[in-house]
Amino acid sequence: MEWQTDVLASPADNAQVEGDDPSTFTAINPTVRLGNYTQILRKELSVSGTANATKKAGRGRRELAYQLTKLGKELRLDVERMCVGQNTARSAGSASTPRRSASVLSWIKTNTSFDATSGADPVTADGAVARTDSSATRAFTEAHLKEVLAEIWSNSDEDPDILLVGAKQKQVVSTFTGNATRFVDAAPERLYAAIDRYVGDFSAITIRPDRVVRARDALLINTDLWKLAWLRPISIEELAKTGDTEKRMMIAETTLESRNERGSGGIFDLS
Numbered sequence: 711m712e713w714q715t716d717v718l719a720s721p722a723d724n725a726q727v728e729g730d731d732p733s734t735f736t737a738i739n740p741t742v743r744l745g746n747y748t749q750i751l752r753k754e755l756s757v758s759g760t761a762n763a764t765k766k767a768g769r770g771r772r773e774l775a776y777q778l779t780k781l782g783k784e785l786r787l788d789v790e791r792m793c794v795g796q797n798t799a800r801s802a803g804s805a806s807t808p809r810r811s812a813s814v815l816s817w818i819k820t821n822t823s824f825d826a827t828s829g830a831d832p833v834t835a836d837g838a839v840a841r842t843d844s845s846a847t848r849a850f851t852e853a854h855l856k857e858v859l860a861e862i863w864s865n866s867d868e869d870p871d872i873l874l875v876g877a878k879q880k881q882v883v884s885t886f887t888g889n890a891t892r893f894v895d896a897a898p899e900r901l902y903a904a905i906d907r908y909v910g911d912f913s914a915i916t917i918r919p920d921r922v923v924r925a926r927d928a929l930l931i932n933t934d935l936w937k938l939a940w941l942r943p944i945s946i947e948e949l950a951k952t953g954d955t956e957k958r959m960m961i962a963e964t965t966l967e968s969r970n971e972r973g974s975g976g977i978f979d980l981s
Contacts, residue, residue, distance in 0.1 A: 711939050712745035715970050718867060746837055746965040747800045748941045749811040751788050753781040753961075759954040774956055778946060781960050785944060787922065793938070793966050794874055794929060795922030799832075799840040811965040812837025814929060814936070814974075821861035821930070821975030823854045829979045835971050843926070847981035850879050850928060852886040858930055858975040859910050868973035869913035870930040879928050879980060880919040883908070926980045932973040939967045 716739075761773045769776060792798070792811055799816045803809035819835035829844030855873070862870055875883060884904045908915050915930065923929065942963040949957035 711748055711941070711965050711967070712743055713939075713967055713969070714741040715744055715968075716741045717970070717972065744836055744968065745800075746812050746939075746967065747802055747809045748939075748963045748965045749792060749809055750961065750963045751785060751792070752959060753785050753788075754949075754957070754959050755781060756955045756957050759956070762956060774958070778958060778960070782944065785960055785962065789938070789962070789964060790920075791922040793936075794920065794931075795924060797840045797843065797924075800837045812968075813840075813966065814931070814968075815927065815976070815978075816840045817966075817968040817971045818929075818974055818976045820865050820972045821858050823858050823977045825979035837966075837968065841978065844979040847926060847979050850882045850977065850980045854977045855883075855886070855908070855928070855930075856910060858977055859912050859915075862930065862932075862973065862975045863912035866932075866970070866972040868932050868935060868970070870915055870932045870974055871913075872916045872918050872931050872933060873908065874918055874920045874923050874929040874931055876921075876923045876925045876927075877919060878925050880904075880917065883917050883928075926978065928977040928980060930975040930977075935969040935971075935973045937967040937969065938964050940964045 719736075755774075755777050757774045757777060764773070766773065766776075771779075792813060794814050796813050797815045798810055798813045800812035801807070801810040816832050816837045816839060817835060818841075819831045822831050824831070824841075825844035825846050825848050827844050827846040828842070830842040832839045832841050859870070862868075873883070886905060886908070906917050908917060940962070942961070944960065944962040947959040947961060949959055951957065
C-alpha cells in the first residue's frame with residue numbers, strides 16, 4: 711500500500727517591492743512516495759456441538775457467540791501491538807514467511823531521544839529498517855520529554871496529542887514537575903497521585919497508559935498523522951464442518967500508514 715507525503719519550506723524573510731513582476735520561481739519539491747506492506751492477522755476457533763448447546767452459568771449467549779466476541783477483542787489487541795507494541799520493519803514476506811507491516815518504531819527517526827551506547831534510529835524514515843535497541847537503558851526524565859517535544863515543534867508544524875507509555879513509565883511520568891507533593895481534593899479521603907495531562911512549552915498532551923507499548927518506549931504521537939489502512943476489514947469466515955464441531959476463522963488484513971513522522975517522536979531505551 712502506498713501514499714504521498716510532503717513537507718513545508720522553512721520560514722523565510724519575505725518582503726517584495728510593490729508592482730514587482732517575478733522573474734524567478736521557487737523550484738517545486740516533489741512529494742515523497744511511501745509505502746508499507748499489509749499484514750494478515752487471524753484467529754481461529756473450534757467449538758463442539760455439546761459446548762455450544764450447553765447453557766453456561768452467568769451468561770446467556772451460546773459458546774460460539776461468546777468465543778467470537780472474545781476473539782474480536784483479542785484480534786484488535788494484536789493490531790494495536792502490530793502498530794505500537796513491537797519494533798518491526800516492513801517485510802514483503804515469502805511463500806513461507808508472512809508479510810509484516812512496519813510499526814511506529816521503525817518510522818520515527820527525526821525527533822528522538824535514545825541511549826547512544828548501542829542504540830540508533832532507523833537508517834531511513836520509511837519503515838524499511840527497524841530501530842536499534844540499545845543494550846543499555848536509562849531512567850525516563852522530564853528533560854527527555856521536553857527535548858523531544860521541542861524537536862517536534864522545530865521540525866513540524868504539527869503537535870503531538872498523546873504520550874503512549876506502559877505501566878512503569880506512566881508511574882514515572884506522574885512524578886514529573888515535582889509532583890511528589892500530591893494535590894489533595896476538597897473531598898475527604900481523596901488523593902490525586904497521577905498526571906494525565908501534561909502542558910508543556912510547545913503543546914499539551916494526554917498521558918495514556920497502553921498495555922502493549924514496550925516498557926522501554928515512550929511514544930509521542932500525533933494521531934492525525936497515523937492511520938490504519940484496511941485492505942480487508944475484520945470478518946468472520948465459516949470453515950468446513952468436520953465432525954461434531956463448528957469452526958470459524960476471524961481474519962483481517964491491514965497496514966500502518968505514516969503520513970508524516972516529523973509530527974511525532976519517541977523516547978527510547980528506558981529502564
